[in-house]
Amino acid sequence: MNVGLTRCMTLSRVISALVLAICAFMPFLAPAVGEPFLIGMFARAMIWSIAALSLNLIMGYGGMISFGHAAYLGVAAYTVGILSFHGVTSAWIQWPTALIVSAIVAFLFGAISLRTRGVYFIMITLALSQMLYFLARSAELYGSDDGLTIARRSATGLSFLNLNDRVTFYYVIFAALLLCLFVLWRIVNSRFGMVIRGIKSNETRMEGIGISTYRYKLAAFVIAGTMCGLAGILEANLEKFVSPDTLNWARSGEMIFMVVLGGMGSLFGPVTGAVVYWLLQDKLADLTEHWQIIFGPFLILVVLFARGGIDGMLKRRPRDA
Amino acid sequence: MPEPILVTESLHKNFAALIATDSLSLEIMPGGIHAIIGPNGAGKTTLINQLSGMMKPDSGRIRFAGQDVTDLAAPARVRLGLVRSFQITSILRDFSVLDNVALAIQAGQGHSFRFWAKAALDPTLREPARALLEGLDLGARNDVRSGELAHGEQRQLEIAMALATNPKMLLLDEPMAGMGPEESARMTEYLAGLKGRITMLLIEHDMDAVFALADRITVLVYGRAIATGTPDAIRADGEVRRAYLGDA
């Protein structure tokens, strides 16, 4: 059993390394196989990965099923768009501002929603994020339903960091993904991370050993929201466009799917989840316009039969299967 | 005369029409073991819930170590040194045994807003956790997922977690519940070893354990203390015999 277990654990690692390697070399692979559009697709998949990774901190590790995580993606993207609209194009102003805005929104939303549990928590996070969605839809100055086109990508003022260069921007996104993975790896194994995981496992017991759980959950919420804000900044720059849909519950739902698909509470799972989600969606969309009819049941099957997601399947011991 | 470490002043708690705690005034002296016995549904767990801050009394005050803690939340009371264990085992089932205890030790070392260093490599957490588990005969089970432990071992872990927070006073809710006689005897011996260092409020149905350990005993019936005294006095008390000990 031990030999098998070791092999399976390695398999999960190998897949992680493989996914990262594919991401790392995509700007060279894609033209080589004659499909240059793959660069944009993987850039998008990596941004979604960052968003899913951030959600995994609170949902996978902390057990807080937030159905409003798109809020932080959206406010950060809108911050970039609105600043750009008013002529502020410097990345050094746009990016920190957007991160701070998403942190503040996460703090406020967390402070309210974390006072509730279970289904109420899910509903409140959903309601709060939908509030922002409707706010964006009614913001006429910034395009209402039509969204806001961003004239040019954030200006870094550094020649070697020109985001208008496709490959440079791709590697900025890749570096952001690696940074997030590294930061999360440290966090989930730190004292703070142990507390967050303990709260998921048994919150009453955590209070019983003297942990005031609310403040730790709130801190995790702010970290996750800020990290999701980073994804929003990158997305606004990639698409050069931001619309209310960025804030919509459907985006929050997609993030949950990616986390579940990849494996809740596994460090790398959400990245695999996001990439697989993105590829599946793309391939199924080629097959039929009604790809969601296939995709929906597929996700339900994953939730029902592959507990622990893809990562869980790779790690599972034969006797558990 | 030393000051009592824990005092309740006419504590009251109702569940609808049911009186679970009835003008209960207790004084617990430091260092000893004060047992609370009484039939099922007497309100023993409800009392611990209120003392630990997990349930609000309807009226009355609770003072611990000279401080009024009635309005203090449960974690804050733990940080003052007033720590409970649970009648129904409450552990982190998907953590290893060692991680359960290490986390409780961490909780006793101040805030956990430390985001960078690996907790699993921190000797100030791992070593005391190992020592504690060794003392409770769980040393060989460190790396087992705690949900997979046998019942008796889970009960030991329950106590280990409470002890790991470095308490001044333990509120033990039936620590021997569901243990075999041998495990029970070992736990009794272990608790006896803590006597003097940690004050204990002991709720227990196992009368051998109670009479072996307790310096004072309070008998609770329908939320009311019908008698308080030394083990000998309680054993001799006719009302107690009728109400609870069940002697003819």
Ligand SMILES: Nc1ncnc2c1ncn2[C@@H]1O[C@H](COP(=O)(O)OP(=O)(O)OP(=O)(O)O)[C@@H](O)[C@H]1O
């Ligand atoms: N949350 C609650 N809501 C309503 N009634 C409750 C609640 N908790 C306890 N009770 C009732 O209060 C009474 C006292 O319960 P408690 O659990 O304190 O008894 P106990 O002395 O610990 O009993 P046991 O020896 O079985 O553990 C019981 O009648 C119980 O049904």
Ligand SMILES: [Mg+2]
């Ligand atoms: Mg009870």
